[in-house]
Amino acid sequence: MLMAWSMFWTLVWKELRTELRGGRLVASTLALGVLLFLVVGIALNGASNLTADWSAGLFWMVVFFATSIGMTRADVKEQELGGSLGSLLAPIDRSLIFYAKWFSTFIIVLVSEVGMLIAFLVILNAPVPQNPLHFALVVMGGTLGLTGIGSFLAQLAGSSSLRDILVPLLLFPTTIPLFIALIRLTVISMVPTVSGAHIWVEVLVGYLVLFAVMPFLLYETMMEV
Numbered sequence: 001m002l003m004a005w006s007m008f009w010t011l012v013w014k015e016l017r018t019e020l021r022g023g024r025l026v027a028s029t030l031a032l033g034v035l036l037f038l039v040v041g042i043a044l045n046g047a048s049n050l051t052a053d054w055s056a057g058l059f060w061m062v063v064f065f066a067t068s069i070g071m072t073r074a075d076v077k078e079q080e081l082g083g084s085l086g087s088l089l090a091p092i093d094r095s096l097i098f099y100a101k102w103f104s105t106f107i108i109v110l111v112s113e114v115g116m117l118i119a120f121l122v123i124l125n126a127p128v129p130q131n132p133l134h135f136a137l138v139v140m141g142g143t144l145g146l147t148g149i150g151s152f153l154a155q156l157a158g159s160s161s162l163r164d165i166l167v168p169l170l171l172f173p174t175t176i177p178l179f180i181a182l183i184r185l186t187v188i189s190m191v192p193t194v195s196g197a198h199i200w201v202e203v204l205v206g207y208l209v210l211f212a213v214m215p216f217l218l219y220e221t222m223m224e225v
Helices: 002-022 024-043 052-072 076-081 095-123 132-156 163-174 176-190 197-224
Strands: none
Touching (some): 052 163, 052 176, 095 132, 132 163
């Protein structure tokens, strides 16, 4: 168990160190997110009359597209140079490789979302959440779900020449219930009088549990295909 945890944090640090050197995922995700908010802000004439529903929907739409496109390029250099094969030599359960990549990607995307959140509040003139703690938990849970599904699909399509197209195309239909749940939970954090939070929390938790268990069962087989 101690060796597994040691390898987990070693793999996480490897991913974070690679990102710190190049900054590919943070730079691409943040730049795309800010540009999308800018385009939407101009199209909606400053977005001065956006309701909480529209604001929440636009926020997660931008986060979804920026994250999905950024994740397709996150480990492209490692795939091209065969660096991922070195991790397979470690004497650990191969699903641990996925969990390390998931956690490191979650941290990187969460950092870029701080910049996107600032752009969201400034450019779209969006209402400040009345329940900041609830909003922060929704953002963290939603980011954890999106990066988990995205990491799984990126590995699933890793050997395909159409990987850059397949990941966003597969990610959207897979995450529709999660997408709706995150929008409703974000609205509730902005307008606490809206009810029904427990239903959407169950959807979010269900996704997190599913993609926490599925790689443990399937990831080793996926790595050998």
